[in-house]
Amino acid sequence: MSMAADERNARAPWALTAPALMLFVGVLLIPLAMTVMLSFHDWGQYKGIEPVFILKNWHEIATDPYYAEMFWRTFRIAILTTLLTALLGAPEAYILNRMSGRWKSFFLLVILGPLLISVVARTLGWALLFGGNNGLVNKLLMSLGAIRSPIPFMFTETGMVVALAHVMMPFMVLSVWAALQRLDPQIENAAMSLGAGPVTIIRRIIMPQIMPGVLSGAIIVFSLSASAFATPAIIGGRRLKVAATLAYDEFLNTLNWPLGAAVATLLLVALVLIVVGSNALIERRYAEVFR
Amino acid sequence: MAYLELDRVAKQFGAQTVVDDFSLSVGKGEFISFLGPSGCGKTTTLQMIAGFLDPTRGAIRLEGKDLTAIHPAKRGLGIVFQSYALFPHMTAAENVAFGLEMRGVPRAERSERVRAALAMVGLAGYEDRHPRRMSGGQQQRVALARALVIKPSVLLLDEPLSNLDAKLREEMQIELRQIQRTIGTTTILVTHDQNEAMSLSDRIVVMSQGKIEQIGTPQETYEKPASAFVSQFLGKTNDFPGMIDRVVSPTQLVAGSWRAPAPAGLGGPVTVSVRPERIGFGDTGLSAKIITRIFQGNHWLFQCDSECGPAIVIRQNDGKPQPAEGEAVRLTWRPEDMSVRGGASA
Numbered sequence: 268m269s270m271a272a273d274e275r276n277a278r279a280p281w282a283l284t285a286p287a288l289m290l291f292v293g294v295l296l297i298p299l300a301m302t303v304m305l306s307f308h309d310w311g312q313y314k315g316i317e318p319v320f321i322l323k324n325w326h327e328i329a330t331d332p333y334y335a336e337m338f339w340r341t342f343r344i345a346i347l348t349t350l351l352t353a354l355l356g357a358p359e360a361y362i363l364n365r366m367s368g369r370w371k372s373f374f375l376l377v378i379l380g381p382l383l384i385s386v387v388a389r390t391l392g393w394a395l396l397f398g399g400n401n402g403l404v405n406k407l408l409m410s411l412g413a414i415r416s417p418i419p420f421m422f423t424e425t426g427m428v429v430a431l432a433h434v435m436m437p438f439m440v441l442s443v444w445a446a447l448q449r450l451d452p453q454i455e456n457a458a459m460s461l462g463a464g465p466v467t468i469i470r471r472i473i474m475p476q477i478m479p480g481v482l483s484g485a486i487i488v489f490s491l492s493a494s495a496f497a498t499p500a501i502i503g504g505r506r507l508k509v510a511a512t513l514a515y516d517e518f519l520n521t522l523n524w525p526l527g528a529a530v531a532t533l534l535l536v537a538l539v540l541i542v543v544g545s546n547a548l549i550e551r552r553y554a555e556v557f558r
Numbered sequence: 559m560a561y562l563e564l565d566r567v568a569k570q571f572g573a574q575t576v577v578d579d580f581s582l583s584v585g586k587g588e589f590i591s592f593l594g595p596s597g598c599g600k601t602t603t604l605q606m607i608a609g610f611l612d613p614t615r616g617a618i619r620l621e622g623k624d625l626t627a628i629h630p631a632k633r634g635l636g637i638v639f640q641s642y643a644l645f646p647h648m649t650a651a652e653n654v655a656f657g658l659e660m661r662g663v664p665r666a667e668r669s670e671r672v673r674a675a676l677a678m679v680g681l682a683g684y685e686d687r688h689p690r691r692m693s694g695g696q697q698q699r700v701a702l703a704r705a706l707v708i709k710p711s712v713l714l715l716d717e718p719l720s721n722l723d724a725k726l727r728e729e730m731q732i733e734l735r736q737i738q739r740t741i742g743t744t745t746i747l748v749t750h751d752q753n754e755a756m757s758l759s760d761r762i763v764v765m766s767q768g769k770i771e772q773i774g775t776p777q778e779t780y781e782k783p784a785s786a787f788v789s790q791f792l793g794k795t796n797d798f799p800g801m802i803d804r805v806v807s808p809t810q811l812v813a814g815s816w817r818a819p820a821p822a823g824l825g826g827p828v829t830v831s832v833r834p835e836r837i838g839f840g841d842t843g844l845s846a847k848i849i850t851r852i853f854q855g856n857h858w859l860f861q862c863d864s865e866c867g868p869a870i871v872i873r874q875n876d877g878k879p880q881p882a883e884g885e886a887v888r889l890t891w892r893p894e895d896m897s898v899r900g901g902a903s904a
Contacts, residue, residue: 456610457643459631461708462660471656475647553647 299535306529316524324529334513334530338537341509344427345493349485351432356439357481361473363440364447382437386497393430394421394501422506430498435491439484446480479553486545490538510534560619561586561744562607562712567616569602576602578768580616584712587742589735591755594765595791600748603765604714607746609633620711631660636710636743640717642701644689650676650700651685657708675707676700678737695726702734706741713738715747719754731757752792756780764788780833782897789831789897796837798844798866800830800898811898814865816844818893828900834859834870836895839881843890844869851883864889 306324309317328334363374381389396404397420405417420426450473451457458472496511503509508516510530517527560583569577577599584590592600605611607618609630618625625633645653651672658668676682679699689697698718705713719727719734735758738745749755755762756776764771764779764787772784783789786797800813802820809820813830835857846864858880860871869889873880881887 451639451641451643453639453641453643454645456608456630457637457639458645458656459610460608460633460635460637461657461704462631462634463656464631467660472645476645 302528303532305525306532308525308528310523310525324526327526328529328533337508337513338510338533340424340507341493341511341534342537344424344431344499344509345489347424347428348431348435348492349489351428352435352439352488353481353485355432356436356484357443357477359436360440360443360447361469361477364444378440379437381434386434386495387501389434390430390498390501393426393433397421397426421502422504423502424507427499427502427507427509430502431492431495434495434498435488438487438491439481442484442487443477443480446477450476479549482545482549482553486542486549490542493538494534560584561588561621562746563617563619564603564607565617565619567603567606567613567618569599569606569611570614576768577606577613580770582763582770582773584744584746586744589738589745589747589758589760591747591749591759591762592765593749593752593755593762593791594771595750597767598765599768600750600765601716604716604746604748607712608635608637608714634708634711636705636708636713638698638701638705638713638715638718640720642689642697642718642721644697644700644704646689649686649688650681650692650703653689653700654704654707657704661708671707672703675703678706679703680733694722695730698722698730702737706737706743710743713743713745715745717748717750720749720751727754734758756792764791766791783831786829786831786899794834794870794872796832796834796869798830798832798864798869800828800866802826802828811893814844815842815888816890821893821898824898826900828898830896830898832891832896834872835874837869837871837889837891838873839871839887840890841888843888846887846889848881848883848885848887851880862887862889 305316307320307322309319309321309323311317359378363371363378366374394402396402397418399405399421400409400417402417402420405414408414409417420429454472454476455468458468463471494511495509496515499507499509500512500515503512505516511534514527514530514534517523517530521527562584564580564582567577567580568575580599580603582590592603594600602611606613607625609625609628613626620633645656648656651669654672654675655668658671663671673682673685676685679702681696681699681703684692684696684700687696689700692700698721701718715734719730722730731754738758747755747758759776761773761775762779763773766787772779772788774782774784779788780792783792783795789795789797798813800811802825803810803812804820804825809825810817811820811828811830844864844866846862846869848860848862850861852859852861853875856875858873858875860873860881862869862871871889
């Protein structure tokens with residue numbers, strides 16, 4: 268009898284997690300596996316998709332410099348976006364943390380508010396401000412005589428980085444904010460009593476302790492930026508493609524699903540490697556601060 | 559001359575007065591405790607000395623110089639925080655060295671002083687440990703070493719032992735006292751633990767609701783509490799209602815059936831306060847019945863129901879037979895063992 272009970276106990280965790288597990292397998296693992304398989308299939312203009320196993324798509328990606336340029340651009344934009352959010356987001360979170368009660372909650376709402384607005388709407392906002400001759404800011408600056416031709420923003424990497432940084436900022440602020448919450452509230456007083464000035468306190472005491480927060484924020488921002496679709500699609504359009512918009516075009520315009528699948532799979536694998544690798548590095552480096 | 563002087567210091571947060579009319583002069587090398595329940599303003603006072611808060615009124619002087627005009631980073635005080643506030647990303651040695659580094663002490667001298675400071679608190683060999691890898695007591699010692707290594711003019715301790723377990727706390731009390739005696743740093747300790755205040759300090763400042771109730775040596779505050787609050791807060795006490803009878807001659811102080819010659823200059827109703835360990839069982843005195851009797855090893859604790867209300871009696875376990883529960887007894891004490899409060903002056 269007790270053996271039966273033991274057996275039941277051993278099965279219980281599986282039974283209880285089964286619904287979530289099945290959902291996970293059904294909507295994530297199976298489509299993912301199918302995408303990977305798809306990347307090995309053949310495709311032709313007139314014959315469509317042929318379920319065979321060939322390395323044609325992978326060979327094309329590996330040899331055609333067009334794809335290398337695309338991936339290089341994707342990661343360049345993601346890295347610059349990450350740097351920009353870290354440079355602006357970390358001080359933002361620190362200032363926010365030092366504000367008093369009411370202002371703190373108000374500005375936290377201001378920072379998190381954009382998360383409630385669609386990425387498309389936010390990116391179109393930038394397009395309205397800087398989009399060519401009709402952009403609001405461009406018009407204003409030109410009528411004031413400050414610039415002669417519109418500031419190039421649409422279809423530029425700069426534009427993409429700026430718009431992406433705007434979209435990703437809440438993730439960085441939240442991540443640094445969480446690290447700041449773990450700080451001993453007396454730590455700045457302790458440093459001050461030992462003779463440290465404000466700059467030294469930030470550089471020697473605060474920065475090293477919130478660095479894990481900045482880095483985990485950076486991982487989130489980097490992976491979201493590298494796989495972002497809406498913002499690059501609106502700002503870059505067809506002229507300035509990144510990996511995500513490239514995969515989209517292969518799927519929906521060229522209808523070359525296997526090639527699109529190969530691009531998507533490569534992006535996924537690269538991202539996973541980068542994220543897992545940097546995460547391991549960070550955890551080793553900041554073992555004493557984490558724990 | 560006073561080394562550290564607080565002159566009618568007050569702190570207000572909005573309309574709320576947290577500390578009021580706080581005056582104290584501390585001699586060089588003295589160990590002072592601010593003792594009181596939470597919210598009595600003791601930590602606020604400490605933070606004003608440290609410079610993390612500015613007093614609303616009053617002056618704080620160190621060796622005659624106005625301390626409030628000096629930025630907290632330049633005051634040169636050593637502070638141990640309740641949470642220790644160690645820098646988690648630095649090793650023990652780096653934590654201790656930080657203050658010296660800020661003072662521009664050359665590297666060789668710095669490492670020598672850090673080593674000596676850690677050795678003083680019994681942490682020789684722990685130089686390269688990070689705080690998170692140390693026990694609470696060890697972190698406490700690092701915090702103490704960090705505060706002392708800069709040779710502070712005053713050492714401020716904000717409930718430093720409250721996060722330790724009872725046994726460790728006792729050990730640290732003894733050690734803290736020894737270190738303070740050895741190096742002779744003027745020290746101010748904030749605590750809500752009366753045992754800690756009594757065993758460590760030269761003088762205790764008992765505080766309640768932002769005001770000083772009494773300043774005195776541990777014995778003075780225990781034996782001669784200036785107010786009902788002090789006698790209640792510092793250990794257990796019995797308060798009996800009494801009356802000074804001026805009709806008979808000589809005048810007598812009467813509490814129930816206990817009587818003694820009245821102290822001079824008082825009349826009318828008074829409160830008689832007697833510590834439980836000063837009450838004995840005798841043939842005359844306050845009549846009472848023993849409700850419970852608890853054996854606590856080195857002493858017996860009796861809870862009695864007396865004619866003047868409930869009473870607690872503590873007797874040393876001297877091996878002699880003690881009265882049993884339910885037994886009727888007479889409670890008696892020497893007049894010099896009580897303190898009398900109230901009473902109109904006559």
